[in-house]
Amino acid sequence: MATVRINELPSPVVDLSLNDMFPLWTNADGKTRKASLQQLLAFIGTGGGGGTHAPVLTGDQLIYEPEPAEVGTDTATIPEAAGLDFHLTRGGRPLKPQLPVTDPGYPRADAEYEILDAGGFKLLQPGDALGQDERYLLEFYELQSTTGGSGGGTGSGSALITGAITAPSNLPLNATTHAGKLIQIRGLSTQLTFTLPDLGDWPENGIIPFEATINNSVQHKITTTGGQFICLGGSSYNSIYVSPGEVVWLYRGTDGWYVLGDFWRSYDALGTVFPTFKIGPRDLLCKGQLLSRAAYPRLWEYVQTLGSSLVSDAKWNTATEYYYSGGWTTTAPGAGVAHERVDRPYRGCFSTGDGSTTFRLPDLMDVALAGVLSESGTDPLRPLNKPGGYQAAGVGLTTTDMGGQDGLTGTSTGLGYTAGSPGVTEFKNRTTVHGTKTRMANVGFYWAIKY
Structure with missing residues (x-):
């Protein structure tokens, strides 16, 4: 078969170009052909099969000599090689690596070593063992990613998510x-x-x-x-x-x-209360329910920072009426003392639940929210002048003395009505109507809280 042989050629005196041609021996037909460097680059990049093969970046080298305790075993422990890939050479002879478990050819029967995740390698051929005074060359590498970074390693050059x-x-x-x-x-x-x-x-x-x-x-x-x-x-x-x-x-x-x-x-946003048309995936309806501290740990951590707005569950559930007669008290004032009654004044607060595994959300059903009178002062008409303090519905008046007005009976004191007034109590130009609800024009929403 006729072939062409090329004798030794001088080195190029100018930089190479991808369009430069070079002689190429093709084993299939035993002939010498010409090819461009661009063609060779494409061939190497695809492995000759048309698919994309990531180039390999070669890293550091490490020469390893087995520890005395490892001699005669099949495993070399090298912590500094943890998470890294490498080629292994023994006595100048490259060893065949085991394929990754994701490779369709895994396991490779003729593989001679396996890379250990914890760092090091294991010899795979039957009877093979680490020898005394042997030296192994580890050549570390990683694959170049298609986005310009590199993947497969854990260093700063690794792909963000692999x-x-x-x-x-x-x-x-x-x-x-x-x-x-x-x-x-x-x-x-x-x-x-x-x-x-x-x-x-x-x-x-x-x-x-x-x-x-x-x-x-x-x-x-x-x-x-x-x-x-x-x-x-x-x-x-x-x-x-x-x-x-x-x-x-x-x-x-x-x-x-x-x-x-x-x-x-x-x-x-933890603990933020807001009106909404729909309860979202990280929202809770504020209806005074008990919650598990373990199931909602983030909100429970926040609730513990609220000071006066976190009360015991007994206080939260207080059904005893509070009266104002110069100061809030649970004792009903005597006849002739102007007063206003408030039921469950802590329903807008959080509670400590059972004291160990639960806590309670505020009950904001069918109520409007209002600003407290001041940040640190007192409100003569709100038993708890802190966020969560409840105040009953009331109607403001324009006069201080309504003796006999609208057919009401009772003794006028100049401050309000005494117990003789049927169903109505006035205090400082404020009337609370028990058994009915005073309301303004409104739109209903869910009161929700972020957890």
Whole structure:
């Protein structure tokens, strides 16, 4: 068969161009052909099969000599190689690696070594073992991603997210398994805890993204290790909670974990009461119901900061009337003393529930909201002049003495009516009508609270 042979050629004296041609020996027909550098580049980039093959970036090298305890075994433990891929050479001879479990050809019967997630390798051929004074060359590499970054490693050059991990149970996180992964929280009705690693055990500038899928029905906990902090909205936390449908990204800083994005609004809006047409997925209707502290930990943490607006459940459920007769009291005033009665003046507050496992929301059904008289002063007509203090309906009057008006009977005192007035009590130009409801023109909404 006739072929063309090319003798030794001089090196190029100018820079090469992708359009430059070079001789190429084709084994299929035993001939020398010409090809451009551009054609060669395309061939290498596709592996000759037409698909896209990511280029390989070669990293550092490591020469490893087995520890005495490892000699005669098939496993080399190398913690500094954790989470990294490498080619392995033994005595100058490259060894064949085992394929990834996602490869259709896995397991490869002739594979000679397997890379260990915790760092190191295991020899796979029967009877093969680490020898004394042997040296192994590890050549680290990672694949170049199509977006310009690199994937497969855990360093600062890694792709932002290289996959997702479904988490239906409690999960302590580690860089080997979870770096570069989206953690999808799927605890459903079981509250889960995700423990962050020590800062020193996570890649510098690394990210941990969490997503609580919408089919969860409780809040899940993300907590730190060793008292380290999660920085969120100007505050620091040892633990934060994620509600169904929420996403939080944590950035590994030098002094703590930092929340990226607007997840801080979930905490900033805690306890906000607002009117709405529809109760949303992270809203609760304010109807005085008891809630589990464990199921709503984020709201319970907030409620504990409310001071006078958090009362015992016994006080919240007080059905005894409060009377005003120079000062609020539960004792009915005597005849001839002007007074106003208020039933359950703490219904707009939170309560501590059973004192250990529950707490109670305000009852805002069928009431309007009004500003308290002052931030720190007292209101002679509101027993609790703090957020949540209830005030009964009333009608303002234009005169202070209504003796005999509208056919009412009783003794006028100049301040109001005494017990002789049927169903009506006046105090300082204010009348409360018991058994009926005074109202203004209004539109009904749900009063909801953010949790």
